Structures are given as C-alpha cells and as structure tokens.
Amino acid sequence: MPGRRRSAWLAQALTLAAVLALAGLLAATTAGHLQERGIRSGFDFLLEPAGFALGESLLPFEPGDSTLRAFAAGLLNTLRVALPAAALALLIGIAAGFGRLADNPLLRGLATAFVTGVRNLPLLLHLLAWYFILTDLLPPGDAPLNPLPGVFLSKSGLALPWWGETGFEVPEPAGFGFEGGANLTPEYLALLIGLSIYSAAYIAETLRGAVQALPPGQRLSALALGMSARQTFLLVLLPQAWRAALPPVTSQLLNLLKNASLAVAIGYPDLVSVAGTSLNQTGRALECLSIVVAVYLALSLVAAAISHRLEARLFREQGQ
Amino acid sequence: MSPALRLLAATAALTLAPLPALAGKTLDAIKSRGQLACGVSTGVIGFSAADSQGQWKGLDVDVCKAIAAAVLGDPNKVRWVPLSSQQRFTALQSGEVDILSRNTTWSLTRDAGQGLHFAGVTYYDGQGFLVAKKTKVSSAKQLKNAEVCVQSGTTTEKNLSDFARSQGIKIKPVVFDKFEASLKAFFSGRCQAYTTDASALAFIRAKEAPNPDDYLVLPELISKEPLGPAVRRGDDEWFAIVKWTVNALIEAEELGITQARVDSLKSSADPSVQRFLGVGEDLGKNLGLDRDWAGRAIKAVGNYGEIFNRNLGADSPLKLPRGLNAQWNKGGILYAQPLR
Numbered sequence: 001m002p003g004r005r006r007s008a009w010l011a012q013a014l015t016l017a018a019v020l021a022l023a024g025l026l027a028a029t030t031a032g033h034l035q036e037r038g039i040r041s042g043f044d045f046l047l048e049p050a051g052f053a054l055g056e057s058l059l060p061f062e063p064g065d066s067t068l069r070a071f072a073a074g075l076l077n078t079l080r081v082a083l084p085a086a087a088l089a090l091l092i093g094i095a096a097g098f099g100r101l102a103d104n105p106l107l108r109g110l111a112t113a114f115v116t117g118v119r120n121l122p123l124l125l126h127l128l129a130w131y132f133i134l135t136d137l138l139p140p141g142d143a144p145l146n147p148l149p150g151v152f153l154s155k156s157g158l159a160l161p162w163w164g165e166t167g168f169e170v171p172e173p174a175g176f177g178f179e180g181g182a183n184l185t186p187e188y189l190a191l192l193i194g195l196s197i198y199s200a201a202y203i204a205e206t207l208r209g210a211v212q213a214l215p216p217g218q219r220l221s222a223l224a225l226g227m228s229a230r231q232t233f234l235l236v237l238l239p240q241a242w243r244a245a246l247p248p249v250t251s252q253l254l255n256l257l258k259n260a261s262l263a264v265a266i267g268y269p270d271l272v273s274v275a276g277t278s279l280n281q282t283g284r285a286l287e288c289l290s291i292v293v294a295v296y297l298a299l300s301l302v303a304a305a306i307s308h309r310l311e312a313r314l315f316r317e318q319g320q
Numbered sequence: 321m322s323p324a325l326r327l328l329a330a331t332a333a334l335t336l337a338p339l340p341a342l343a344g345k346t347l348d349a350i351k352s353r354g355q356l357a358c359g360v361s362t363g364v365i366g367f368s369a370a371d372s373q374g375q376w377k378g379l380d381v382d383v384c385k386a387i388a389a390a391v392l393g394d395p396n397k398v399r400w401v402p403l404s405s406q407q408r409f410t411a412l413q414s415g416e417v418d419i420l421s422r423n424t425t426w427s428l429t430r431d432a433g434q435g436l437h438f439a440g441v442t443y444y445d446g447q448g449f450l451v452a453k454k455t456k457v458s459s460a461k462q463l464k465n466a467e468v469c470v471q472s473g474t475t476t477e478k479n480l481s482d483f484a485r486s487q488g489i490k491i492k493p494v495v496f497d498k499f500e501a502s503l504k505a506f507f508s509g510r511c512q513a514y515t516t517d518a519s520a521l522a523f524i525r526a527k528e529a530p531n532p533d534d535y536l537v538l539p540e541l542i543s544k545e546p547l548g549p550a551v552r553r554g555d556d557e558w559f560a561i562v563k564w565t566v567n568a569l570i571e572a573e574e575l576g577i578t579q580a581r582v583d584s585l586k587s588s589a590d591p592s593v594q595r596f597l598g599v600g601e602d603l604g605k606n607l608g609l610d611r612d613w614a615g616r617a618i619k620a621v622g623n624y625g626e627i628f629n630r631n632l633g634a635d636s637p638l639k640l641p642r643g644l645n646a647q648w649n650k651g652g653i654l655y656a657q658p659l660r
Binding site for chain 1: 413469472482492498508
C-alpha cells in the first residue's frame with residue numbers, strides 16, 4: 001500500500017522537522033539571552049591557552065597548551081582508568097559469581113558477604129574510603145616501601161620501572177617523589193580499585209542470576225561427566241549464561257565508565273574535573289557542560305554498538 | 321557547532337529561557353518581594369558561613385545585611401543562597417540572586433566577559449601556601465616537583481600554574497571538588513603543600529590542623545585577590561546602590577561613625593558626618609533611597625572596621641591583621657570614594 005507508506009514517511013519527516021525547529025529556537029533563544037546579559041559565549045576558548053596544569057596525564061600537557069588539549073588529556077585520563085577497571089571488574093565479577101554458586105559454604109559465604117557489603121554502600125563512599133586508606137596508611141614519599149627492586153610505594157603513589165623517554169627506566173627518588181619509569185598516583189589507584197570492586201559485585205549478581213536460569217540438567221550432567229565445579233562453571237554454565245548476561249553486564253560496564261566521573265571527589269584529573277576547571281577559568285558553563293555531555297554520549301553509543309555486535313554474533317553462533 | 325551539540329546546549333539553557341528581562345528593575349523586584357536574595361558561599365569561616373544556630377555570619381554576609389538595611393530598612397530581610405564556586409556566576413546571571421557576596425576575586429575576565437559588575441573591594445587577599453614544617457620548606461620557591469592540594473573551581477589553579485612557570489619549576493596540582501576532601505588529603509600527607517587565599521590558610525592552620533605548630537604559612541603571596549560583591553549587568557541603579565553601600569561602610573570607619581554612636585552623631589557638627597547621616601543634605605535621593613539609608617546600614621552591622629574585627633580580626637577566631645585592609649591613612653589601601 002504505497003499511499004499509507006508515503007503518509008507514514010511524511011509524518012516522520014514532519015516530526016523530525018518539528019524537533020529540529022524546536023532545537024533551533026532553543027539555541028537562538030539561549031544565544032539571545034546570553035548576549036542580552038553581556039555574557040560571552042562560543043567555543044573559541046578551546047583554542048586559547050588553558051593556563052592550568054594537570055597533576056597527571058598520559059598526553060603530555062603544559063599550562064601553555066590549548067584548553068582543547070586539556071579536554072583531550074582529561075578524556076584520556078578517564079579512559080586510562082575506566083578500561084583497566086572494566087577488565088578487572090569482569091574478572092572479579094566472574095570469580096565472585098562462581099563463589100556465590102559454590103557448594104563450599106565458606107566460599108559461598110565469603111562471596112555473599114562481598115556482594116552484599118559492596119553493593120549496599122554508595123560508590124562515592126567506596127572511593128573516599130579507598131583513597132583515605134591509601135593516603136593514610138602508606139609511608140611518606142621520603143621513606144617509601146620498596147617491596148621489589150625499582151618499585152616504590154608511598155603517599156606519592158606506586159612508582160614502577162617502565163618505558164619512558166630514554167627507554168626502559170627505573171624510578172629514582174628525586175626531591176618530592178620519583179623520576180623516571182611510571183608513577184600511578186593514589187588518586188588513580190583508589191579510583192581503579194573502587195570502580196572495579198563496585199562494578200564486580202553487580203556483575204557477579206548478574207552472572208549468578210543468568211546461571212541459575214539455565215536448566216539444572218546442564219550442571220548435573222557436567223558434574224556427572226566428572227567435570228570439576230570450576231570446569232562446570234567456566235566451560236559449561238558460563239558460556240550459556242553469557243548470552244542472557246551480556247546486555248546487563250554491558251550496561252554495568254557503561255555505568256562504570258560514567259561513574260568514573262566521580263574522580264574529582266578524590267582529586268583525579270578526569271574529563272569532568274578538567275571541564276570544571278575550564279568552566280571556572282572561562283565562565284563558559286553551557287559550553288563546557290555540553291562538551292562533557294557530548295563526549296559521554298559518544299562513548300556510551302560506541303560501547304553500546306560494540307555490545308550490540310557481540311550479542312548479534314553470540315546469537316548467530318548459538319543459533320547454528 | 322554540530323546540531324547535536326546545539327540541541328544539548330539549548331536544552332541545558334531551558335532554565336535560562338523563561339526568565340523575564342530584569343534590567344533596571346532589581347530594586348523594584350526586591351521591594352515587592354520584601355527580601356534581598358544574596359548569593360553566599362557554602363561555608364567559608366569569616367566571610368560567609370552558617371553557625372550552629374543556622375545564622376549566617378561573616379564579612380560577605382554583613383555586606384548583604386547592610387544593603388538590606390539600606391534598601392528595605394531591615395538587615396534580616398535577606399534570603400541566603402549558598403552557592404558553590406561553579407554555580408555562583410550562573411546564579412547571578414540568571415537572576416536567582418540579586419547580589420553575589422561570596423569571596424569572589426575581581427578580574428578582567430569575570431568583570432568584562434561574564435555579564436557582571438564588581439561593586440568594590442571588601443577584602444584584599446592574596447594566594448599563599450601552607451606546608452608541614454617537617455618538609456623543611458621555608459619558601460615557595462623550594463616547591464620544585466611538589467604535589468600541591470587544591471580545591472577546584474577558583475582562580476587558585478591558574479595562579480599556581482602561573483607561579484610555577486614564572487619560577488621555572490614543576491608543581492603537580494591534586495585537584496579536589498570538595499574543601500573537606502582537599503584538606504583531608506593534605507593533612508594525611510598526600511601533598512607537600514596546600515594552596516588557597518591567605519585569609520583561608522590562617523583559618524585552616526588554626527582550626528583544621530591536627531597541631532597548628534606543625535604547619536607553616538609560607539611568606540610569599542603569589543597573586544592579588546581583591547574580593548568583593550558583584551551584581552548583574554544592565555541595571556545601573558542597583559549597581560550604584562551596592563557600590564555606594566560598600567563605600568559607606570568604609571567611609572564610616574574613616575569618619576568614626578560606629579554602630580553604637582550612629583544615633584548620637586546625628587547632632588555632630590562635622591559636615592561630612594552630617595551628610596553621611598542625611599542631616600540637612602539628602603544623598604539618598606541620588607540612589608532612589610531615603611536620606612537615612614547609610615545610617616541604617618551602619619546601625620545594622622557597624623562600619624568596615626567593626627565588621628572586620630568581628631569576623632576576621634581581633635574579635636574573631638581567625639585573628640587576621642588588618643594589613644592591606646586598613647584605611648589608606650592607617651597604612652592600608654582601603655580608600656572610600658567620598659560620600660558627597
């Protein structure tokens with residue numbers, strides 16, 4: 001029925017036009033209001049020197065560099081903590097999920113205590129607790145723990161041998177702190193630990209639910225074939241449960257990425273921290289916030305697209 | 321700007337859109353509301369902080385009380401709006417507050433670029449450093465490679481980086497969004513130094529340090545921080561009222577008009593005092609106020625010297641010296657434009 005199809009298209013096009021018109025109207029109104037009140041607006045500030053330093057950054061960053069570069073450094077800092085935290089969360093989550101289903105009452109009890117304890121406290125509390133544990137308990141930078149040659153652990157963080165500008169470097173004490181190698185600050189470590197443990201508790205529960213939803217025969221037959229509990233979980237149950245667990249686990253990992261924005265509470269210079277500082281230096285509130293919104297939206301959409309592909313592949317494989 | 325961003329920016333601005341134009345009408349709005357909306361900090365002792373009874377106290381608070389007394393005849397007709405440093409300018413721009421009296425530094429970008437007018441300077445501050453004595457640092461120039469704890473959302477981060485660049489040294493900022501967290505990190509030894517305005521450092525050392533004698537405020541001030549109240553652009557009448565109330569507080573100290581003596585001084589023979597108190601000449605009508613406006617402000621909170629002593633100086637826990645904030649004829653740089 002081409003007539004009906006055409007009218008459906010027309011309705012969609014009209015809706016789209018209305019939404020765009022509304023957006024244009026809002027943008028124009030906002031710009032008008034800002035100008036009326038003598039408030040400078042626009043994104044030109046991104047190319048001007050930032051004027052502030054960042055405590056740590058993967059991307060080399062000096063105060064004379066542009067604000068745009070500061071945002072890029074902040075984004076890289078967010079990913080630098082979120083990606084390893086996601087991997088750790090998956091590993092810990094799988095282990096805790098296995099523990100929750102174990103026959104051994106001690107293991108089951110420990111896993112249950114872990115999940116209950118972690119899930120029922122707000123993430124901000126986790127982060128602050130980890131941070132102050134690290135900064136309170138570790139020795140000062142001039143008397144670091146030296147558990148392995150070239151590895152120093154102190155309030156200034158974890159200094160490790162790593163590849164630097166001059167090849168492989170071993171950190172050496174220099175003034176306050178260390179020079180050479182890699183340095184993981186207490187802010188980074190606390191965020192990494194807090195985020196991965198918090199998300200792991202949710203992932204463990206998701207996996208437990210997905211495994212328990214499988215027909216009980218799966219587990220019993222695997223055990224009857226002489227497989228160990230661990231083999232049963234990893235080789236038989238988890239691959240099947242994965243299909244149901246993938247969407248909620250992905251959204252948990254997405255949450256982890258967004259939760260990384262709590263970094264500023266414990267002094268880690270992530271994207272939101274950089275945006276907050278830029279906002280205050282330049283006064284461009286709407287601009288700075290819209291950049292953060294756009295970046296998080298883009299990251300989440302990319303992650304969702306990847307997860308979608310994984311799901312589609314999983315269904316195809318299992319459908320065959 | 322992509323359409324997606326434009327939409328986001330515009331959506332975020334929805335809150336701004338329905339506000340009426342306010343130009344020229346601030347005073348009328350305050351009178352019909354019967355309240356002055358005053359933007360203050362979320363808690364900086366000495367400037368603006370709520371005490372255990374929930375009463376707001378401080379130098380910035382007294383400025384708002386003086387204005388409420390001058391405009392509405394009652395220093396208690398104020399609605400206090402606590403604002404974070406990131407909210408403060410938006411709150412003023414959007415009309416949520418009539419005046420921002422929140423230890424805010426007067427700078428070119430803020431004055432010219434953010435739709436504000438600063439009405440004067442109520443405290444000349446500067447940024448300094450607090451260090452633990454055991455670090456053996458006695459000058460800010462020795463902070464090479466040091467990590468410095470900072471609270472975000474102020475001019476502090478930029479000053480710190482400017483200082484490091486001018487000295488050719490590297491300083492790593494550790495930036496927190498909450499004051500408490502930044503202090504906790506510093507006192508746990510995470511950073512070798514803490515930086516903020518010197519007035520706040522004195523308070524932090526005296527009140528927050530586990531043992532004040534273990535800590536030292538370094539002698540260098542690395543920036544100029546003139547703090548003062550700001551109003552929205554586009555209402556010159558309101559701007560004038562705030563500006564001249566600030567001037568009146570400072571002028572009253574120079575003229576010797578105190579809270580206790582303000583009534584008896586109405587019979588003073590000094591023409592400057594007479595003019596100030598509206599005896600004979602009526603200065604208030606230039607501002608759209610009555611002749612007793614300045615006298616009411618002093619009666620409510622006292623002159624600048626009394627406000628300073630009560631909140632920051634000898635009679636306060638901070639015990640800050642007057643320093644730059646003494647009158648121009650007493651070794652400071654406070655100089656009120658004459659009320660005549």
